Amino acid sequence: MKPARRLTLRFVSYFIIFYLLIITGFIISLVFFAIFINRHVGDDIHIMSSSEIKDDAVVEKGESIKIADYLVKRAGENLGQLYLFNQSMDIVDYTGDTCELCSMTDNEKMALKRPGMHTWEIPKYHLLFLPALPVQPLFEEVVRDWKDKGEVSSELLQRLQDKKASVEIYNEQWDRVEVIGERYKKLHKPQLLEENYDIFEYKELSQNASLEDGSTLVVRMPNPSYKPFDEPFNKAMVLFVSVFFGGHIILLIGIIFLSVSISRQFVRPLVYVISRIELLAQFDYRKVRDKSIHHRKTGKLKRKFKLFQPVDESINNLSKRLSSNERQIKHAEQLREEWITGLSHDLKTPLSSIYGYSTMLASEDYEWTKEEMRVFATTMQEKATYMDALIQDLTYTYQLKNKAIQLEKVLLPLNVWLLQFADEQVSVKVYGDVMLKADELLLKRILDNLITNAKKYTPEGTTVNVEAQNIGQEIMLTIADQGPGIPQEELDNLFERYYRGTNTTDDATGTGLGLAITKQLIDLHDGTISVQSGAEGTVFVIKFKCK
Numbered sequence: 001m002k003p004a005r006r007l008t009l010r011f012v013s014y015f016i017i018f019y020l021l022i023i024t025g026f027i028i029s030l031v032f033f034a035i036f037i038n039r040h041v042g043d044d045i046h047i048m049s050s051s052e053i054k055d056d057a058v059v060e061k062g063e064s065i066k067i068a069d070y071l072v073k074r075a076g077e078n079l080g081q082l083y084l085f086n087q088s089m090d091i092v093d094y095t096g097d098t099c100e101l102c103s104m105t106d107n108e109k110m111a112l113k114r115p116g117m118h119t120w121e122i123p124k125y126h127l128l129f130l131p132a133l134p135v136q137p138l139f140e141e142v143v144r145d146w147k148d149k150g151e152v153s154s155e156l157l158q159r160l161q162d163k164k165a166s167v168e169i170y171n172e173q174w175d176r177v178e179v180i181g182e183r184y185k186k187l188h189k190p191q192l193l194e195e196n197y198d199i200f201e202y203k204e205l206s207q208n209a210s211l212e213d214g215s216t217l218v219v220r221m222p223n224p225s226y227k228p229f230d231e232p233f234n235k236a237m238v239l240f241v242s243v244f245f246g247g248h249i250i251l252l253i254g255i256i257f258l259s260v261s262i263s264r265q266f267v268r269p270l271v272y273v274i275s276r277i278e279l280l281a282q283f284d285y286r287k288v289r290d291k292s293i294h295h296r297k298t299g300k301l302k303r304k305f306k307l308f309q310p311v312d313e314s315i316n317n318l319s320k321r322l323s324s325n326e327r328q329i330k331h332a333e334q335l336r337e338e339w340i341t342g343l344s345h346d347l348k349t350p351l352s353s354i355y356g357y358s359t360m361l362a363s364e365d366y367e368w369t370k371e372e373m374r375v376f377a378t379t380m381q382e383k384a385t386y387m388d389a390l391i392q393d394l395t396y397t398y399q400l401k402n403k404a405i406q407l408e409k410v411l412l413p414l415n416v417w418l419l420q421f422a423d424e425q426v427s428v429k430v431y432g433d434v435m436l437k438a439d440e441l442l443l444k445r446i447l448d449n450l451i452t453n454a455k456k457y458t459p460e461g462t463t464v465n466v467e468a469q470n471i472g473q474e475i476m477l478t479i480a481d482q483g484p485g486i487p488q489e490e491l492d493n494l495f496e497r498y499y500r501g502t503n504t505t506d507d508a509t510g511t512g513l514g515l516a517i518t519k520q521l522i523d524l525h526d527g528t529i530s531v532q533s534g535a536e537g538t539v540f541v542i543k544f545k546c547k
Contacts, residue, residue, distance in 0.1 A: 021254055025247035045078040045129055050120045057122050058084065067093050067127075079205075079225050080116065080131040092125065096132065135165070139207035139219040142167050146217060152180055165221035172214045184220055192218070202226065268293060269308040276315045285323040287316060347390070350383030393513040400520035407439045407524060414468045414475075420444075421451055421466060425458075431469035436544055442521050447479070449514040450540050454481040458537075470546070477542040486533040494531060495519040 059066045067084050072095045075082040081096040089106050091099065101109055116131035138160065145153055152160070152167060157180065160167065166181040174189045184204065192208050203226050208218040272290050279288065293305050301309050357376040361368065368376070399405055415430035417440075422428040436443075447466070454464045462482040469476055486494065495515050522529045527544040 018255065018258065021251055025244075025251050028243070028247060045074050045080070046116075046118050048074075048120070050122055053120065053127075054122045057120075057127060058125060065092050067095060071095075071127075075129060077225055078129070078131075079133050079223075080129050083128040083130060085126040085128065087124065100130065100132070133205050133207075134163070134224065135205040135207050135219055135221050138163070138165055138221065139209075142219050143209050143217065146211070157181065163221050165219060168218045168220065169211075170216045170218065174216075177215070182220075187218060187220075192216075269305055269311070273308070273311055273315065276319075280315075280319060280322060283322075283326070285319045285326075287319065347387060350387050353383045354380045390513075393517060397513055397517055397520060400517065400524065403524075405442075405524065407442070409437050409439055412436050412438060412440060412443070414477075418447075418466060418468060421447055425455055425462075426451060426464045426466060428466045429468075431467070434468045434470055434475055436468075436475050438525055438544065442524070446518050446521050446542070447477075449518045450479045453514060454479055454483070454538070454540075457481070458483040471543075473546050475544045475546060477544075478539055479542075480537060480539040482537040485535055486531070486538055491531065491533055495529070 053068075053071065057068055057071060059068055065084070067082055071082055075095045081094060081100070083091055083101055084093040086092055089109060091102060094101075101112070104112070112130075116129075118129040120127040138156075141156055142152060142160075145151065145156060146167075159165075160181040164182045166179060166184055168176055168180075168184075168187070169178040170187075170189075171177050176186050187206075192206070202223050204220050205223050206218055206220045208216055210216055268290075272288075272293055276288060279286070289299055294301060301312055357380050360366070361373065361376055412435070414434040414436055415432075418428045418430060451464060451466065458464060458481040465478070465480045467478045467480075495518075519529055522542060525544060527542060529543075530541045532539045532541070
């Protein structure tokens with residue numbers, strides 16, 4: 001995968017994680033809110049619909065038929081009982097400890113009317129909710145004792161105190177004239193008219209009855225199922241806000257850590273890359289290791305920084321390339337200095353001879369004979385000829401370098417063509433019919449240079465062997481002599497322009513550019529040249545591709 005795409009995917013993944021953190025925090029807040037509301041707010045059984053419970057209201061196991069446990073629990077929370085009837089109005093199952101309807105006839109059951117009653121029709125059955133408020137039995141006993149005795153018995157009073165209930169008497173002007181048991185805030189008459197089946201919304205349960213003297217008897221007690229919506233809702237909102245802001249604080253901390261992680265994974269490598277570039281700008285090509293980015297043992301990038309591996313490798317390659325280029329530049333500079341030194345020397349020496357002889361000829365202090373003047377002129381001509389050849393070779397090397405020489409290739413039968421180089425010192429041998437497509441004049445110059453060079457540095461009485469043969473898809477030419485060999489230092493620079501640095505006073509004549517020109521001409525033919533040299537002699541190997 002390309003580094004740009006990997007970097008894009010990495011950033012996208014970070015922002016997806018950031019988005020998921022926000023969504024997760026929001027969902028957690030909603031879940032806490034819902035759980036809190038569910039635990040602190042009652043589930044009113046009256047708002048339950050038949051379609052909601054028709055599939056799981058009844059549990060049938062063989063002959064056993066039971067009301068589902070969740071409905072049993074809900075009936076108890078709503079302070080009542082559930083009765084399950086079949087189509088014949090027979091009671092199949094009920095909740096609670098006592099069966100109030102079991103002793104009733106069908107007509108009595110049909111005539112039963114009680115505030116808060118509710119029925120549901122489900123497949124094969126009917127379900128009836130019958131309120132069984134805990135204040136109802138107390139109220140009935142209080143009314144019975146009050147009518148019989150005009151007071152509450154001590155046993156009943158103890159029961160009222162145990163349940164924190166109270167008996168209150170209001171006169172016709174609705175003044176509270178008597179309180180027995182727990183003392184609550186005075187009621188207002190319109191409050192007795194309220195009928196609300198949501199049992200969870202009232203703090204108190206109350207029942208009242210009118211007495212013969214026109215006063216009103218009221219029995220009141222705390223509602224054990226009191227779970228108002230407003231109070232827990234407010235608490236839930238406080239909890240929601242707390243969780244919301246707490247979650248955002250946690251999210252903020254997470255974002256900070258995520259930002260630090262991004263900084264560690266992106267900023268540190270960038271600082272490292274910039275430092276490497278600065279070192280390169282200072283010509284420092286060392287391979288730098290950052291302990292926070294690289295492994296101590298292997299030196300490789302750590303896993304979380306693998307994204308920058310192509311950049312690190314590119315910088316390392318660039319460093320190697322620049323270091324190599326610098327070495328090549330220094331080497332080329334050294335060769336250039338040697339080249340200029342040699343060239344200056346080879347130009348200065350013949351110029352000195354020409355200048356010296358010309359000064360002697362121009363002098364009026366001597367009278368030169370014709371023979372002496374002829375010797376002077378001959379020497380000056382040789383030096384001028386040498387300088388002309390040197391300048392021509394230099395021009396030719398630059399023409400080859402700039403590809404200003406055009407090839408005119410022809411097909412040459414080497415078994416015949418190479419015979420022109422044979423003489424008393426040169427032996428030519430061609431294996432088979434070897435046909436080479438090349439520029440005839442340039443190929444002749446190549447072989448002239450190599451054969452002449454071999455003859456020049458080979459002792460008298462030894463032979464220079466020239467051979468040609470087909471080797472696979474290549475044509476190989478070899479020129480082997482039996483000379484003393486070439487020193488390794490010279491062998492490494494053999495094809496450099498003007499490496500030899502010849503001296504016009506040496507026995508070995510030439511401009512010193514022959515082998516450099518030879519290699520350039522071979523390169524122009526898409527060929528290769530190599531040399532092997534030792535104490536037994538030197539062998540030049542030229543290979544051309546068959547076409």
